[in-house]
Amino acid sequence: MVQEVVLILGGNLGDREQLIREAKQMLVSKALIKGESSIFSTEAWGGKAEGDFLNQVLLVSTEEVPLKFLSFLQTIERDLGREREVTWGDRTMDIDILYWEDQEIQVPNLIIPHPHLHKRRFVLAPLAELLPDWVHPKLNKNSLELLEACEDESKVKKWKNKAAF
Numbered sequence: 596m597v598q599e600v601v602l603i604l605g606g607n608l609g610d611r612e613q614l615i616r617e618a619k620q621m622l623v624s625k626a627l628i629k630g631e632s633s634i635f636s637t638e639a640w641g642g643k644a645e646g647d648f649l650n651q652v653l654l655v656s657t658e659e660v661p662l663k664f665l666s667f668l669q670t671i672e673r674d675l676g677r678e679r680e681v682t683w684g685d686r687t688m689d690i691d692i693l694y695w696e697d698q699e700i701q702v703p704n705l706i707i708p709h710p711h712l713h714k715r716r717f718v719l720a721p722l723a724e725l726l727p728d729w730v731h732p733k734l735n736k737n738s739l740e741l742l743e744a745c746e747d748e749s750k751v752k753k754w755k756n757k758a759a760f
Contacts, residue, residue: 601694605650608687621671626655632721638749652721716747
């Protein structure tokens with residue numbers, strides 16, 4: 596069964612824009628990209644990374660099940676040079692699952708909706724651009740409402756307008 600999944604991808608090391616392109620090229624082996632936000636330049640979040648990130652939200656469809664898809668995403672991260680040494684540290688590529696349809700999933704290594712998405716401006720700005728009316732199944736607010744209520748004051752600005760995949 597095909598399901599819609601919302602992802603955020605990005606990083607702050609290497610050729611950030613090229614790495615986003617490469618991640619999207621790798622994604623298409625198991626997912627169809629149905630929509631993408633602009634790429635945003637964002638301040639590091641969590642206090643451990645240095646240097647601005649580039650982030651982009653994607654709407655994809657896939658026939659994979661959540662844990663198998665997560666494993667696939669982690670393989671993409673590793674293939675693009677991701678090393679998991681410091682939580683919220685510098686990285687070449689990070690891909691998080693924000694939503695899986697309107698499901699709530701809580702198993703070891705995977706919580707959906709992403710437990711921090713409503714606290715992070717770098718997630719909410721591109722999410723609100725791409726899917727302004729998508730409703731968070733636990734908080735019952737859409738992306739625009741979550742962005743308006745977000746207390747995170749990190750700088751987030753468009754890097755480039757929507758780039759065709």
